[in-house]
Amino acid sequence: MHNGAQMAWVGVSFCFLLIFIVRTSYCFTVFNNETVTVSNNLNFTALFNYTTNFNSTVSAGSTPTASAKQTTTAKPVVPTKKRPKDTADAGFSDEDMGGTDKDLETKDKDKTQELECPPLGLESLRVEDTQLQASSYQRMGLGPHRGRLNIQSGIEDGDLYDGAWCAQYEDLDQWLEVDARRPTLFTGVILQGRNSIWSWDWVHTYKVQLSNDSVYWKPCMNGTEEAVFEGNQDPETPVLGLLPVPTVARYIRINPQTWYENGTICLRAEVLGCPLPDPNNIYMWETVQGSKDDLDFRHHNYKEMRKLMKSVSDECPDITRIYSIGKSYEGLKLYVMEISDNPGKHELGEPEFRYVAGMHGNEALGRELVLNLMQYLCQQYKRGNQRVVRLVKDTRIHLLPSMNPDGHEGAYKKGSELAGWAMGRYTYEWIDLNSNFADLNNIMWDAQEMEQDKSKISNHYIPLPEYYTSEEAMVAPETRAVINWMQDIPFVLSANLHGGELVVTYPFDCTRDWAPREHTPTPDDSFFRWLAAVYASTNQVMANPDRRICHYEDFQRHNNIINGGDWHTVPGSMNDFSYLHTNCFEVTVELSCDKFPHASELPIEWENNKESLLVYMEQVHRGIKGVVRDKDTNAGIANAIIKVEDLDHHIRTADDGDYWRLLNPGEYKVTVVAEGYIPSVRRCHVGSEPRATICDFYLSKMLKQRLREILANGGKIPKDLQLRLRALRLRKLRATTKAINQRRARQRKARALRRSF
Ligand SMILES: *[C@@H]1O[C@H](CO)[C@@H](O)[C@H](O)[C@H]1NC(C)=O
Ligand SMILES: *[C@@H]1O[C@H](CO)[C@@H](O)[C@H](O)[C@H]1NC(C)=O
Ligand SMILES: *[C@@H]1O[C@H](CO)[C@@H](O)[C@H](O)[C@H]1NC(C)=O
Ligand SMILES: *[C@@H]1O[C@H](CO)[C@@H](O)[C@H](O)[C@H]1NC(C)=O
Ligand SMILES: *[C@@H]1O[C@H](CO)[C@@H](O)[C@H](O)[C@H]1NC(C)=O
Ligand SMILES: *[C@@H]1O[C@H](CO)[C@@H](O)[C@H](O)[C@H]1NC(C)=O
Ligand SMILES: *[C@@H]1O[C@H](CO)[C@@H](O)[C@H](O)[C@H]1NC(C)=O
Ligand SMILES: [Zn+2]
Numbered sequence: 042m043h044n045g046a047q048m049a050w051v052g053v054s055f056c057f058l059l060i061f062i063v064r065t066s067y068c069f070t071v072f073n074n075e076t077v078t079v080s081n082n083l084n085f086t087a088l089f090n091y092t093t094n095f096n097s098t099v100s101a102g103s104t105p106t107a108s109a110k111q112t113t114t115a116k117p118v119v120p121t122k123k124r125p126k127d128t129a130d131a132g133f134s135d136e137d138m139g140g141t142d143k144d145l146e147t148k149d150k151d152k153t154q155e156l157e158c159p160p161l162g163l164e165s166l167r168v169e170d171t172q173l174q175a176s177s178y179q180r181m182g183l184g185p186h187r188g189r190l191n192i193q194s195g196i197e198d199g200d201l202y203d204g205a206w207c208a209q210y211e212d213l214d215q216w217l218e219v220d221a222r223r224p225t226l227f228t229g230v231i232l233q234g235r236n237s238i239w240s241w242d243w244v245h246t247y248k249v250q251l252s253n254d255s256v257y258w259k260p261c262m263n264g265t266e267e268a269v270f271e272g273n274q275d276p277e278t279p280v281l282g283l284l285p286v287p288t289v290a291r292y293i294r295i296n297p298q299t300w301y302e303n304g305t306i307c308l309r310a311e312v313l314g315c316p317l318p319d320p321n322n323i324y325m326w327e328t329v330q331g332s333k334d335d336l337d338f339r340h341h342n343y344k345e346m347r348k349l350m351k352s353v354s355d356e357c358p359d360i361t362r363i364y365s366i367g368k369s370y371e372g373l374k375l376y377v378m379e380i381s382d383n384p385g386k387h388e389l390g391e392p393e394f395r396y397v398a399g400m401h402g403n404e405a406l407g408r409e410l411v412l413n414l415m416q417y418l419c420q421q422y423k424r425g426n427q428r429v430v431r432l433v434k435d436t437r438i439h440l441l442p443s444m445n446p447d448g449h450e451g452a453y454k455k456g457s458e459l460a461g462w463a464m465g466r467y468t469y470e471w472i473d474l475n476s477n478f479a480d481l482n483n484i485m486w487d488a489q490e491m492e493q494d495k496s497k498i499s500n501h502y503i504p505l506p507e508y509y510t511s512e513e514a515m516v517a518p519e520t521r522a523v524i525n526w527m528q529d530i531p532f533v534l535s536a537n538l539h540g541g542e543l544v545v546t547y548p549f550d551c552t553r554d555w556a557p558r559e560h561t562p563t564p565d566d567s568f569f570r571w572l573a574a575v576y577a578s579t580n581q582v583m584a585n586p587d588r589r590i591c592h593y594e595d596f597q598r599h600n601n602i603i604n605g606g607d608w609h610t611v612p613g614s615m616n617d618f619s620y621l622h623t624n625c626f627e628v629t630v631e632l633s634c635d636k637f638p639h640a641s642e643l644p645i646e647w648e649n650n651k652e653s654l655l656v657y658m659e660q661v662h663r664g665i666k667g668v669v670r671d672k673d674t675n676a677g678i679a680n681a682i683i684k685v686e687d688l689d690h691h692i693r694t695a696d697d698g699d700y701w702r703l704l705n706p707g708e709y710k711v712t713v714v715a716e717g718y719i720p721s722v723r724r725c726h727v728g729s730e731p732r733a734t735i736c737d738f739y740l741s742k743m744l745k746q747r748l749r750e751i752l753a754n755g756g757k758i759p760k761d762l763q764l765r766l767r768a769l770r771l772r773k774l775r776a777t778t779k780a781i782n783q784r785r786a787r788q789r790k791a792r793a794l795r796r797s798f
Contacts, residue, residue, distance in 0.1 A: 163189040164634075165635045166635075176214060177210055182203040188217050191462050198240055206308060210306075213298060217310060223291060225290065228283060229283040231458050235307035241303065245271075246269050247269075248298055249295060252292040261286075278461055331644040332647050334417055334651075336416045339409075346408070354378070360381060360433055364376070367523075370468055372789055379437065381437040393437045393439065394439065394534050395535045397523070398537070399449055400475055401475065402466060404466070406540045413651075428655070439532075444537075445474055447468055451464060452637060482551040485621060499763050505622070521778040524622075527619065534660060536628050536629070540637070542591050544608075546608055546629045547573045549620075556610065557609065557610055569626065577602050666701040669698045670738070671740060679697070681700070681738075684714065709725050711736060718742055723736065
């Protein structure tokens with residue numbers, strides 16, 4: 042998620058409008074007026090058919106295995122125990138995979154805080170608003186339903202979406218009550234203060250009471266005394282209070298005793314408890330909460346992630362390859378799993394796809410989903426699942442589960458409940474990677490304003506600015522690594538996975554003229570809306586019309602998709618950079634309200650996202666594709682420009698002359714231009730089936746005589762100066778990156794040496 046206190050200056054009126062909306066049923070969310078009118082040439086009938094007609098037997102071929110045990114019934118959900126430590130290390134052999142093991146040994150010793158029982162789900166929204174009651178509350182926006190761990194307030198105080206439960210009175214009889222709706226072994230409470238830019242409120246100490254009927258309450262005892270728990274010292278840091286004796290009850294109350302002297306009684310909470318068999322069984326909580334897929338559903342730290350990737354690659358050596366694109370500040374490698382029928386090679390005409398997760402290290406769900414995905418693709422490929430086999434054969438897939446491993450290690454150590462909202466978001470150097478890419482938007486827009494003839498301004502492959510390539514530029518090593526990766530591989534489509542909201546955002550993320558929020562479409566808006574809608578309409582939580590909003594914005598009103606700039610401006614975002622600097626189309630997926638869901642939520646989150654992750658990848662096979670060749674020699678022409686009439690964004694051919702131009706169904710007039718060749722024009726038809734139309738081009742060399750004429754008239758042979766500048770700046774970025782990395786490696790060594798004395 043991209044918001045936070047730093048967004049304080051964003052406009053405010055928006056949040057008020059969203060409360061009561063007429064919701065149509067799930068199936069039709071994509072069809073609502075607004076979407077259709079903006080994406081004029083998009084065939085939503087076809088989308089609906091396409092996104093709902095999948096064989097629901099995708100996983101039926103797989104026999105339910107050991108992991109199906111997680112789906113069952115009335116036994117207490119036992120706390121996730123640590124798996125036995127594998128004794129053998131993953132033992133990666135090549136240079137990329139080795140190297141940092143020593144650093145890791147020490148890190149692995151810092152144990153994640155283990156909680157006795159899983160969270161009931163105040164944060165994850167598994168606990169519904171109606172399960173939360175309070176002695177009193179100041180107003181609706183500070184009602185008991187807002188007393189959820191990590192809930193975020195709108196910008197202003199005073200609306201319906203404030204950042205805590207706040208009692209109306211300041212006395213010792215105030216309480217927040219949670220109805221677990223079934224007998225539960227309560228083991229602890231996690232407390233946090235109020236989320237607000239303007240008000241400071243938190244609870245210093247509190248008592249706990251328990252009840253089976255909400256009439257007779259038993260105080261939580263500590264020996265012979267009533268237990269008094271230590272609460273918060275600031276608004277944001279979550280503090281865990283373990284009950285001295287775990288107690289069975291259905292209801293639990295948090296009863297503040299002292300609070301910040303200049304504030305009032307406000308708190309956000311999570312409750313830890315193991316559900317017990319319910320004799321009355323009135324609520325259907327026992328219904329399946331798991332996944333039939335046999336995947337490694339738990340949070341993986343860096344070392345465990347490596348191990349898992351290694352095991353997938355061992356299991357499917359023919360279709361996988363692990364490589365590293367560079368290192369984090371702390372020297373952790375940015376590993377990528379490649380999945381393709383010919384790993385390690387670009388095949389002529391085969392599009393390249395990537396998922397990037399963990400750009401914000403604390404948004405941990407994306408990382409786990411990407412790890413799930415690589416396991417799933419490997420398993421299903423081996424089982425001959427047609428859809429997966431087709432995907433792997435026709436696509437070169439790259440999965441980067443952790444773009445900010447340093448940040449994740451920090452959040453992981455605190456654990457899913459105690460990491461808070463921001464810990465681990467930034468890199469070691471405190472850089473937010475999603476605004477660390479070069480801001481090419483403003484370079485392009487400025488150029489457009491200076492130049493009368495718009496056709497002279499490049500609308501693609503914008504070079505890095507000079508300042509960005511220097512050693513002193515605040516460009517994170519993680520960003521440098523990803524930019525370098527973007528050059529090496531001709532990516533066509535990507536999504537980066539975030540957390541903390543439920544919405545898919547598409548570029549531009551950066552608004553024009555510095556507006557805090559403003560609809561800022563790209564020339565490819567209709568295709569981007571299609572892409573976003575494909576993910577959002579197949580995600581089981583987003584698509585649920587009855588879902589509660591996460592924090593304070595109702596994205597359901599927009600069918601769970603929104604233009605990035607229309608949410609809040611982000612200069613230097615990865616989506617904008619991909620689009621303006623490379624051929625790649627990229628969107629941001631905000632996967633869940635909870636940035637770091639408890640491990641027990643991972644199977645259901647996989648189920649929520651499985652179809653979306655697959656169907657989104659399949660979108661790389663849309664629009665037109667082909668090869669641009671020299672008519673005489675038949676050789677592919679690299680860097681030829683593919684222009685589509687009326688679309689002010691060009692793309693270029695890759696090294697072998699192949700190209701992919703994502704487009705919605707329709708008729709297009711396509712022109713190909715290459716240095717030293719006569720331009721070529723043809724019409725290409727794109728249908729609604731999920732298959733790219735082949736549109737090849739054969740270009741004739743400009744005749745020597747024609748060139749001489751041009752020169753004689755004082756003209757110049759058209760030179761692709763922009764392309765040269767782009768290459769030059771990239772070389773410079775690579776050189777400075779190398780110098781920086783060498784310097785950091787020396788510093789790390791010196792630090793390690795000092796530590797060992
Ligand atoms: C949908 O479109 C119809 C016809 O254009 C219009 O009358 C109606 O008000 C629109 N509904 C909404 C919710 O915008
Ligand atoms: C949408 O596609 C379907 C079949 O895929 C076709 O029957 C229908 O006419 C198309 N609608 C539009 C508006 O193009
Ligand atoms: C929907 O899909 C089915 C089967 O995949 C196909 O037979 C049918 O023509 C499609 N309909 C539309 C409107 O595209
Ligand atoms: C759907 O699944 C059935 C049974 O597994 C299979 O026979 C059929 O070919 C599948 N259809 C498609 C369109 O993949
Ligand atoms: C609730 O009922 C259970 C089982 O009857 C009992 O063990 C437990 O002590 C009761 N809890 C409270 C708080 O009364
Ligand atoms: C329980 O009592 C012990 C010993 O007096 C004390 O250290 C601890 O803080 C108490 N815990 C709670 C939750 O009251
Ligand atoms: C509370 O407010 C008073 C008066 O503004 C101030 O003097 C005092 O330092 C504040 N206390 C704390 C703990 O901030
Ligand atoms: Zn994020």
